[in-house]
Amino acid sequence: MMSKPDFLGGSGQDHFRPELQVESPEGELHLRFFIPSHQEFALLATGIREVIELSPDKITPIPNVSPLLLGTLNLRGRVIWVADLGQFLGGTTALNTDRAEIPVIAIEEQDTIVGLAVDEIGGMHWLDVQHLMAPTNVPDTMAPFLRGEWLLDAHKKQCLRLLDQTAILRSARWAG
Template structure:
């Protein structure tokens, strides 16, 4: 039995150890936490994530005349996976890919649709209570982000955690126009 939340490995750490008691399971939903640019922190529900992986920049085939956030296509499990800088897509500065050989990617699936989300850094898997999610507002978030947000949480260090809507991201109008 784990006596201290700090003893749990980095991939299974629970963000709110107060939710854990000896006789009851943790309450909430599991999310993958990752960086969106320098200042943004995103949370994506695990139920839409198929794989987290490191991809070689050399293996991403650029496609001409695509939006700046689309890095190209990648051969993933024998399928063509569009690779998107999710931070850039949501209005954050470009991911600094110059000089990098490998990038972190999150492959998501919504219905029959797959999409690869390139992120600056993958931090952890966290457990969050959905009842604590606040509704997003235009005053707090830019118009580019709002359609893809379920809401937000305030983290332990008072940071804003954006709870992303995987379905809205996978079905964004930008992908439909460029298919």
């Protein structure tokens, strides 16, 4: 009998409630990650082109652009914008770029690619979307970019919020 690779089911020390994880790869595969405010988010894996960790000096700052944008990055011969996802979602804490590597999630729709710089990658997990709930207690700046949330711990009011990558890519906020 073959066992599943570790990346399919998460670590054995996952803090998810068991009913949220799908034991066989029948649910939807998601990437979990954190922004500087320590909030946890997820993106559907099918909209992610790739996830890279790179030195901050690989991101070229561009003057006179939106403060949400850290700069540009050469992604396999294609120049893409890299944004601080936490600030894009309305957070006040800027991403710490004074470190060895910055995790960047390159999301793609049709011919548009944007790199989302995050604080930490949590890993790939199969999640049961049947347990997805409408987001609660969400700031107005974040609400248009959420598809829902999973409750992780009711006592600590921790949740995992599912982002809508299409809404992020099509946002008018990039021009601001």
